[in-house]
Amino acid sequence: MKIKKGIPLIDQHDKNFMYGGKFGGNFIPETLKKPIDDLTKLFHKLRNDKGFLKERDYYFENYVGAPTPFIKLDNLTKHLKGAQIYAKVVSEANGGAHKIYNATVHCLLARRSGKKFVIGDTGAGYAGKMLSMAAKKFGLKCKIFMGAKDIKRQQPNVKAIKKNGAEVVPVYSGSQTLVDAVSECMRYWVANCNHAHMAVGSTVGPSIFVRICGWSTSQISRELKSQIIDEFGSMPKKIKLYNCVGGGSSSFGFWNEFMDYNRKQVEFIGVEAGGPTKSKKHAAPLTYGSKIGILHGAAQYVNQNSDGQIEETESISAGLDYPGVSPLHCFLKDVKRARYTAASDEDALEAYKLVTKYENLKPSLEPSHAFSVAIKEARKLSKDTIVIVNSCGDAHKDKDILEKRLGKKYAKFN
Amino acid sequence: MKIKKGIPLIDQHDKNFMYGGKFGGNFIPETLKKPIDDLTKLFHKLRNDKGFLKERDYYFENYVGAPTPFIKLDNLTKHLKGAQIYAKVVSEANGGAHKIYNATVHCLLARRSGKKFVIGDTGAGYAGKMLSMAAKKFGLKCKIFMGAKDIKRQQPNVKAIKKNGAEVVPVYSGSQTLVDAVSECMRYWVANCNHAHMAVGSTVGPSIFVRICGWSTSQISRELKSQIIDEFGSMPKKIKLYNCVGGGSSSFGFWNEFMDYNRKQVEFIGVEAGGPTKSKKHAAPLTYGSKIGILHGAAQYVNQNSDGQIEETESISAGLDYPGVSPLHCFLKDVKRARYTAASDEDALEAYKLVTKYENLKPSLEPSHAFSVAIKEARKLSKDTIVIVNSCGDAHKDKDILEKRLGKKYAKFN
Amino acid sequence: MPNLINLAFKKVKQENRPALLTYTVAGDNSKKKSLEILKSISNYADILELGMPHNALVADGNQIQTSAYRAIKNGIKLKDIFQIVKNFKKSKKQKPIILMGYYNMVYQFGENNFLNICKKVGVDGLILVDLPWPENKNFSYKCKNKGITFVQLLSPTTSVKRIKKILKDSHEMIYYISMLSTTGGKLKISPKAIMNSYNRIKRLCPKKNIVIGFGITDKSINKFKGANGVVIGSQLCKTLTKSIKARQNPVTKLSSIVKKLKGKII
Amino acid sequence: MPNLINLAFKKVKQENRPALLTYTVAGDNSKKKSLEILKSISNYADILELGMPHNALVADGNQIQTSAYRAIKNGIKLKDIFQIVKNFKKSKKQKPIILMGYYNMVYQFGENNFLNICKKVGVDGLILVDLPWPENKNFSYKCKNKGITFVQLLSPTTSVKRIKKILKDSHEMIYYISMLSTTGGKLKISPKAIMNSYNRIKRLCPKKNIVIGFGITDKSINKFKGANGVVIGSQLCKTLTKSIKARQNPVTKLSSIVKKLKGKII
Numbered sequence A, B: 001m002k003i004k005k006g007i008p009l010i011d012q013h014d015k016n017f018m019y020g021g022k023f024g025g026n027f028i029p030e031t032l033k034k035p036i037d038d039l040t041k042l043f044h045k046l047r048n049d050k051g052f053l054k055e056r057d058y059y060f061e062n063y064v065g066a067p068t069p070f071i072k073l074d075n076l077t078k079h080l081k082g083a084q085i086y087a088k089v090v091s092e093a094n095g096g097a098h099k100i101y102n103a104t105v106h107c108l109l110a111r112r113s114g115k116k117f118v119i120g121d122t123g124a125g126y127a128g129k130m131l132s133m134a135a136k137k138f139g140l141k142c143k144i145f146m147g148a149k150d151i152k153r154q155q156p157n158v159k160a161i162k163k164n165g166a167e168v169v170p171v172y173s174g175s176q177t178l179v180d181a182v183s184e185c186m187r188y189w190v191a192n193c194n195h196a197h198m199a200v201g202s203t204v205g206p207s208i209f210v211r212i213c214g215w216s217t218s219q220i221s222r223e224l225k226s227q228i229i230d231e232f233g234s235m236p237k238k239i240k241l242y243n244c245v246g247g248g249s250s251s252f253g254f255w256n257e258f259m260d261y262n263r264k265q266v267e268f269i270g271v272e273a274g275g276p277t278k279s280k281k282h283a284a285p286l287t288y289g290s291k292i293g294i295l296h297g298a299a300q301y302v303n304q305n306s307d308g309q310i311e312e313t314e315s316i317s318a319g320l321d322y323p324g325v326s327p328l329h330c331f332l333k334d335v336k337r338a339r340y341t342a343a344s345d346e347d348a349l350e351a352y353k354l355v356t357k358y359e360n361l362k363p364s365l366e367p368s369h370a371f372s373v374a375i376k377e378a379r380k381l382s383k384d385t386i387v388i389v390n391s392c393g394d395a396h397k398d399k400d401i402l403e404k405r406l407g408k409k410y411a412k413f414n
Numbered sequence C, D: 001m002p003n004l005i006n007l008a009f010k011k012v013k014q015e016n017r018p019a020l021l022t023y024t025v026a027g028d029n030s031k032k033k034s035l036e037i038l039k040s041i042s043n044y045a046d047i048l049e050l051g052m053p054h055n056a057l058v059a060d061g062n063q064i065q066t067s068a069y070r071a072i073k074n075g076i077k078l079k080d081i082f083q084i085v086k087n088f089k090k091s092k093k094q095k096p097i098i099l100m101g102y103y104n105m106v107y108q109f110g111e112n113n114f115l116n117i118c119k120k121v122g123v124d125g126l127i128l129v130d131l132p133w134p135e136n137k138n139f140s141y142k143c144k145n146k147g148i149t150f151v152q153l154l155s156p157t158t159s160v161k162r163i164k165k166i167l168k169d170s171h172e173m174i175y176y177i178s179m180l181s182t183t184g185g186k187l188k189i190s191p192k193a194i195m196n197s198y199n200r201i202k203r204l205c206p207k208k209n210i211v212i213g214f215g216i217t218d219k220s221i222n223k224f225k226g227a228n229g230v231v232i233g234s235q236l237c238k239t240l241t242k243s244i245k246a247r248q249n250p251v252t253k254l255s256s257i258v259k260k261l262k263g264k265i266i
């Protein structure tokens, strides 16, 4: 099992759409074979169509707002006295997170396919917010599936979805979080695939959704690469790219363009959600050695019991609170191109405190997980090491949690 | 670069005694070529000599006290509600740590070589204590080199060395810790190699010392393997072996017999010393991506600046406070057979508190680093996972530090 | 050993009626009860589908989800499901049982392991909702070798070209999904339109036994008499849920509704 | 370009005396001072060894350790060392300079990189204390290609068989370590015994220039007149340390002791 150079990672699957013969695939009900097949053909055609690429680039620039800023965190660097710390402030994208790339592309695809109705899942609420935004922009009807627990804890995003005119369907089954929202969305699609276009909110689900999402978020690393060269004149000798990993769309997009660099030059560090320190539960299948299983149509490392039942997760961060993880990341783990570790709820909160103390930046709880590990490691690294964190979400959506856990002082937004 | 099955790892070097073509070797002054060559020949002969092996086994059993206990930590397991936690209580060996294996073998070798005088380095003081003990037993003169800072913080062991009739030579150069003690010991050997036998206290230094030490401490995993089979009837499906890593002798010995198992069945986790959370300094070259360099005669990952000067380390644990690490571990890291991470000073102290609260076991600060990571991960693992920590040292030597950092309550020993 | 599923179809053909297939969830609402249910409804049903409950099911509607979650909550495990089949077969040796579920449970258990135990306890057929063609080729082949019928699914979205390929690799029983829906949805199209599509497929392989399922209840079952078999699932799960709420005995409730269903097709 | 080291030996042979080699540490006690020292002692010394200070040195005694730590503390870097050589050569083009140090500094800098810059700034030879034969074969070959003399070391522990192998691969200058000691130790054996061993080696390769070092001071230097060269190191480092303590100018102090040493061998 090896990464091939010069070929996009999303295309390194076999004829069954499996990566490394083990991850991904299409484990789906027969009914979905055809709509997935149609979408696959459409995507394949459009990604090789100059007109479509122009359209994508146009909307990334004028609607999403590319490129998002790449900034040095001077005070934090000074405070930690280790590596040079930078942030790619993806949360400056329209809507406040990286989920806008995938959402925009899906709406463009839906439009080309002639469908007038898009559906999608959401955890932190960003995927839903962005899909509803883009749907509104492109004149599509929209329905968002969201776990009841997430609806409670991510109210600002829920309000935004509704304001965009989309319907929010609360999901009460299971743990009432992202995993159930995705299941419910897929079920809805099974029954409505003839007129609805489905968007999966991350690099998970049946193969085509993994690929569309990874292709869309890769915009982040395309921008970053030229920003790095602008900043340093050439590629520095030692770069470390830290990113939180829920389904894996933000991290994959943050890394993709750097895939062919030697891992000693550009290292990828994925940070999963370790959950509360004192709890057995977590959302970190790559870190805690979960076994391979099938979830939402794809083989992946997933938290499950010996009977194959999916286990409940627990994380302060709704966006990371998912028992599985992208097949792309499973592959990156097994070929050891990326390193995965976890930060606990408490770690993320501490990191949030430190970042906001030193910098004019308010990362949401998801990227706060990445900051936690970056901060811990940066202290020990030499000053010629470049640490870059993807600040892929804004804390405004987390204000209730921040207020409850850290006090009013940390929950002021204007 | 790959591990070959069925061949002891210590023998998987090339003709220049390098592992994977990159680690180890003999970067030594010309003067030492001959004594090292003599020792290499002697060791090669004796490790294939049944009489010598019998002698070794006799002393391991009757002098060191093999096998050391393998116990279940029931209360800790219940408290953490995750994996099953066990300890291999190597600190029950004569002298209180794994360093006795290497010390005993070196004294047996010195005796066979006809030398009446042994010298050695020490950090935590155990390597020195054990060498002086074994020297006394076998009627050899003994001199121990120890950093002035370590002499201060590990008084119980310093007293033991002196009580065994050995001379303690304080080293005032550099950081006044283990790295300087090893340098000074090697310098002394350069000037006295015709009558002194040198023992290096861990799996570091010129190649022959790496091999002798690894060969000696492997006794730990030989015992453990049959103890595991006694306990479980057969090899469990998921075992995780946690061990602190300074030079790497304890961890290597703890893992060696399990080398050929698939890493998914028997995982090795090495825990380096991360130093104080707020300090830039650390003793974790494998964790924080140090570059390859030459230290004490061997190529290895080592903390250094861009000019090749060795960097000062900082750790609460004298035994882990070393800027380099065994070539064997560098190799295990690069072929990814083992995973390495770090625990901070504070992490180790917390783990010490938790272990002593729940169990009748007082691991020294070195294994407390390993416990820290084991505890954090065990919480998240399923109950069919077997976590085993090598409790390779006893906290008595750390009583001053424990009292100062945690209060009198944690520094009672009887 | 004769193939009990084929025998069942042979028998109903002689009686000039479709086979009645029931779907209930193993362990719902307890191990003991689900065994009793199987025993009692087998007096009327020709083939018994037994659901292996899973908690990330992507093709089942509300009724079956409720049953599955209830069974899992009550502690049902794969090994209990095998026990249920084994105990059932002790008294009803000739009645065919088909296990139906999601691939992950088989995957975790190990395909070979799973099939060996199926064989041992007397499972006659298998339906894996999320292991479509061609992903299922290898597993289907293993089933064949064990004499276990692997039941492929066809859907209104399946193209003729694909249908032909699936039929070529299929065993003697096939499951046609009546409409675009999860299980338990309302019939969105007329039984007549469904039977039209059914007959189009039937013509492609007149010798295989094709059953129809999804959305069929006692209200519509008589419209599907022309099929080789009819599956009733969600209605049974719903009946069970209701009987629990009303503190009635689910065994008698299910038994009587299956009896009623049977009455409509003879 | 002629080989300045060989030229130096040719010259002293004509004068019928050994070459005087000095060893001082670059950057001790500052960049500027160490350059001045080199310039002034080069009036008497034939070949200048310039130490690249390292902080994990395993073959050097107290005096040189002290100098090395002092230089590192004062911020000396490899690039400063090259600068010193370059500046020295501006005024003393013909005086050969040998850099001496530990392999890790070369390794970190990159062997090729290191040699290129050596060539550019005018380094004539290299001694790497911890890169013995055969580990040094490849690097020694690279030096040869650049016209830089790679100086191998021989020790009292080196067997005759090994000596022959080393000589075969050696360039025209060789360094014989007088006794089992780090640098700066007291002479543990008589100069006569040392010269006996020396001559035994000399007979194996009469054409190469073999210098003696370790433990030699102004007290004993005259006993080594029969060698091709004599190295004085620790005594110079010690003198520098003393002059700092006494707040005297190290340049004049070192200059005068080297002058004195030279006086003893002519």
Ligand SMILES: Cc1ncc(COP(=O)(O)O)c(C=O)c1O
Pocket: A097, A098, A123, A124, A125, A126, A127, A201, A202, A203, A244, A245, A246, A247, A248, A249, A250, A251, A318, A319, A320, A364, A366, A367, A392, A393, A394
């Ligand atoms: C801000 C933010 N970051 C990260 C994630 C994690 O998802 P992924 O790993 O797919 O980027 C989410 C998901 O909702 C998110 O909202």
Ligand SMILES: Cc1ncc(COP(=O)(O)O)c(C=O)c1O
Pocket: B097, B098, B099, B123, B124, B125, B126, B127, B201, B202, B203, B244, B245, B246, B247, B248, B249, B250, B251, B318, B319, B320, B364, B366, B367, B392, B393, B394
């Ligand atoms: C108790 C104990 N554990 C661990 C170590 C670390 O050394 P090594 O990694 O060689 O086992 C030491 C070293 O002194 C020690 O005393």
